[in-house]
Amino acid sequence: xxxxxxxxxxxxxxxxxxxxxxxxxxxxxxxxxxxxxxxxxxxxxxxxxxxxxxxxxxxxxxxxxxxxxxxxxxxxxxxxxxxxxxxxxxxxxxxxxxxxxxxxxxxxxxxxxxxxxxxxxxxxxxxxxxxxxxxxxxxxxxxxxxxxxxxxxxxxxxxxxxxxxxxxxxxxxxxxxxxxxxxxxxxxxxxxxxxxxxxxxxxxxxxxxxxxxxxxxxxxxxxxxxxxxxxxxxxxxxxxxxxxxxxxxxxxxxxxxxxxxxxxxxxxxxxxxxxxxxxxxxxxxxxxxxxxxxxxxxxxxxxxxxxxxxxxxxxxxxxxxxxxxxxxxxxxxxxxxxxxxxxxxxxxxxxxxxxxxxxxxxxxxxxxxxxxxxxxxxxxxxxxxxxxxxxxxxxxxxxxxxxxxxxxxxxxxxxxxxxxxxxxxxxxxxxxxxxxxxxxxxxxxxxxxxxxxxxxxxxxxxxxxxxxxxxxxxxxxxxxxxxxxxxxxxxxxxxxxxxxxxxxx
Numbered sequence: 486x487x488x489x490x491x492x493x494x495x496x497x498x499x500x501x502x503x504x505x506x507x508x509x510x511x512x513x514x515x516x517x518x519x520x521x522x523x524x525x526x527x528x529x530x531x532x533x534x535x536x537x538x539x540x541x542x543x544x545x546x547x548x549x550x551x552x553x554x555x556x557x558x559x560x561x562x563x564x565x566x567x568x569x570x571x572x573x574x575x576x577x578x579x580x581x582x583x584x585x586x587x588x589x590x591x592x593x594x595x596x597x598x599x600x601x602x603x604x605x606x607x608x609x610x611x612x613x614x615x616x617x618x619x620x621x622x623x624x625x626x627x628x629x630x631x632x633x634x635x636x637x638x639x640x641x642x643x644x645x646x647x648x649x650x651x652x653x654x655x656x657x658x659x660x661x662x663x664x665x666x667x668x669x670x671x672x673x674x675x676x677x678x679x680x681x682x683x684x685x686x687x688x689x690x691x692x693x694x695x696x697x698x699x700x701x702x703x704x705x706x707x708x709x710x711x712x713x714x715x716x717x718x719x720x721x722x723x724x725x726x727x728x729x730x731x732x733x734x735x736x737x738x739x740x741x742x743x744x745x746x747x748x749x750x751x752x753x754x755x756x757x758x759x760x761x762x763x764x765x766x767x768x769x770x771x772x773x774x775x776x777x778x779x780x781x782x783x784x785x786x787x788x789x790x791x792x793x794x795x796x797x798x799x800x801x802x803x804x805x806x807x808x809x810x811x812x813x814x815x816x817x818x819x820x821x822x823x824x825x826x827x828x829x830x831x832x833x834x835x836x837x838x839x840x841x842x843x844x845x846x847x848x849x850x851x852x853x854x855x856x857x858x859x860x861x862x863x864x865x866x867x868x869x870x871x872x873x874x875x876x877x878x879x880x881x882x883x884x885x886x887x888x889x890x891x892x893x894x895x896x897x898x899x900x901x902x903x904x905x906x907x908x909x910x911x912x913x914x915x916x917x918x919x920x921x922x923x924x925x926x927x928x929x930x931x932x933x934x935x936x937x938x939x940x941x942x943x944x945x946x947x948x949x950x951x952x953x954x955x956x957x958x959x960x961x962x963x964x965x966x967x968x969x970x971x972x973x974x975x976x977x978x979x980x981x982x983x984x985x986x987x988x989x990x
Contacts, residue, residue, distance in 0.1 A: 495553055496560045499541075502549060503565070510569035511613065514577040515755065518569035526613040527595045529578075532566040536619075578616035581690050581715035582661045589818060590614055591659060594623025598815055602823035605815040618713045622691040624811070631809030633817055633850050639684055639803050641677040646860035647783050649852055651681075653843045654781060656817050656850070658689045658716055658761045663838035664738045664779065668718075668763035669771055672785030678765035682718040684803065685763065688811065690716040697765075700724075704732050708742035712756040718763040724916075725770040734776045736760050772872040774934040778835045781861075782868050820849030830858065834865070869938035877912030878903070878919065878928045879936060882955070884910060886941060890960040896922040899953055929953070 493501070507524040510532075518532040522540060530536045538558055545553050553561070583590040589600035590611060597611035607626060633652055642648050654668055670678045679697065686695045697720030701707040707729075711717060735742075739759035764770075771777055794802075824845040834840055840861060847857035873879040881903040886892060894902075900922040907913040919925040926945075933943045940959040946952040 495551070495557050496564070499545060499549065499553065499557070499561050500564055503544075503561075506548075509573075509613070510565055511573040511576045512570050513616070514575065516570060518566040518573070519576070519578070520565060520569065521613055523610070526597070526611040526615055527609065529613060529615065529617065532562055532569055537562060576613040578614060579661065579715075580616050580618070580713070581621075582659055583614045584660055584662050585614070589660060589822065591815075592617070592624070593626065594621065596626075598627065600815055600818050600822065602819065605819055620692050620694050620713065622693060624691050625808045627812035627815055628808040629812050629816070631806075631811070631813035631816070633810065633813040635806055635813070636684075636688075636810050639799075639806075640681040641785050641788050642681075642783060643786070646856075646863060649847065649857055650781055650860050650864060651783065652850060652852075653846045653857055655685060655688060656814050656821070656846045657839060657842050658685070659814060659818060660821075660842060661715075662759065663842065664759065664836055665761040666836055666839055667733060667737050667771070667776060667780040669769070669780050669782045670763070670765040670785055671767065671769050671782070673767060673787050675787045676785035677788050678785055679720055680799075682720070682763050682765060686716060686718065687803075687807065688814070689761070690714060696720065700726075700729065704728070704742065707732055707736075708756045711736055711742075711760050711762075712758055714760070716761045716763075718765070720765060722764055722766045722770050723768075725772070727773065730771065730773045730776045733762060734773075734779055737762055737779050769871045769875050772875050772935075773931050774872070777868050777872055778865075778934070780868060781864055782871060817846060817849045821845040824848055828854070834861075866938065869935045872932070872935040873939065875917075876928070876932060876935075877907055877910070877915045877917045878925065879932050880910055880912055881907045882929075882932070882936060882941065883939070886955050886957045888960070889955075889957055891954065891956045893952055893954045896926045896951065896953060899955075900925045926953075 507522075509521040509524045510518070511521065512518050519529055520532050520537055522528045522530075530540075541558055541561060542552065545551055581592050587599070588602075589598075591598040591600070592611075592615040593607070594617075596607050596609045597615070599606055599608050599611070605627075633656070636652065636655065637648055640651065642651055654666070657665060670681060672678055682697060683695050686692060686697075692714065694714075697718045698710060700719065700722060701710065736758070737760060740757070742756045742758075743754065769782070771780060771782075821842065825842060828841045828844045830837075830840060830844065840858065843857050843861065844854035848854045873883065884906050885903055892899075900919075903925070904913065907918055912918060917928075919928055929943055929945075936943060940957065942956040942958060944954040944956070946954070
């Protein structure tokens with residue numbers, strides 16, 4: 486019988502061979518087409534990527550004995566992308582770390598660490614759950630029996646409470662899907678601010694881009710950077726623009742960001758993520774309450790000359806200890822996963838999830854959960870002090886109201902009263918001093934939570950005449966009971982009263 490079926494083209498032959506192979510096609514939560522070359526999560530990439538092109542040419546050469554043309558490669562990839570999008574299953578992908586009903590998964594770059602409340606182990610063929618980018622480096626294989634405290638010899642943090650906060654922060658960074666505070670390191674030149682962040686990058690999310698980022702010029706630029714990194718930090722910032730402060734607050738809490746697609750189409754690229762982010766600066770640059778409430782602030786002193794090490798020796802020692810520190814992090818994580826469901830705290834903060842996880846991590850690491858809780862609340866108080874000290878308006882307000890119980894007036898009246906005080910304090914020419922009364926009002930809105938933490942309450946009337954009331958709750962007036970006072974030298978039966986006022990700052 487004559488076979489009238491047309492011979493298969495090269496494209497048809499390649500697709501038929503791939504269909505019979507272990508290759509799995511799927512799409513992620515954003516409907517991006519992906520290919521899992523081994524049928525699991527050990528080797529995954531986008532269908533339309535340079536890696537996929539190289540892999541396809543290699544596959545055809547080694548498995549089919551032919552080298553396809555560029556046109557054939559593109560047609561095969563287009564067909565695979567269509568199948569992945571319309572016929573493939575959806576697998577939600579995340580960068581570096583995933584926490585699901587099976588426990589915590591951490592990507593080593595092929596294999597993965599699986600952490601449960603009972604144990605941790607390295608899985609050579611993890612499920613399809615990780616999104617990978619070209620800048621990412623494979624992580625070292627963790628070793629058991631390490632000590633988490635060994636990490637402290639590589640960072641310039643001397644205060645015990647801040648050491649605890651730092652260790653908890655690092656372990657907590659491995660657990661995704663809840664808001665992590667922004668970590669802020671600040672101190673004078675030579676305090677070693679960048680080194681701890683490069684260490685965290687090597688521990689949490691190793692990458693060829695380990696030196697940190699400068700301030701991005703656009704939100705879309707930040708969104709793409711943050712989407713490609715599980716942990717990222719911004720190095721040596723001198724200012725914090727208000728818009729970028731708002732962007733960081735959304736990024737650590739969890740939010741959506743968008744950017745335009747390629748110039749050839751009109752599609753938006755939507756990013757949804759929640760990131761662990763850090764920054765360092767010489768001066769404290771964060772003062773907006775929205776972001777400050779989501780931060781941990783650590784001040785570093787200059788490293789003395791006798792404690793400095795040659796860079797090559799320092800990093801060689803850290804690389805030697807890295808597998809042990811990483812193993813210790815997973816040892817602590819096992820215990821923390823078991824403890825977390827039973828953590829009950831009396832108070833709740835904006836970063837309540839971090840506080841609960843931090844309590845469990847501190848206990849799991851051999852510290853006291855209460856000690857962590859106290860250190861965290863003390864750090865919040867320090868944040869308000871730093872915000873006030875860094876803002877000229879806050880300094881002028883504190884000076885203006887220090888001996889008054891209350892004051893009420895218009896924004897223009899307040900501006901006129903604060904200006905000479907600012908001049909006296911030497912802050913009237915600083916960048917943060919407002920140019921007029923309307924700008925003063927906007928700054929006061931930002932400072933309201935910081936001043937309230939120091940007992941200075943700001944209230945704004947929304948009536949036709951907008952008034953500002955400043956109440957100093959640290960000034961207490963005590964009036965004694967009315968007591969008759971008898972004139973001993975001339976008792977004519979008249980009485981008087983005495984009143985005592987006590988001023989307490």
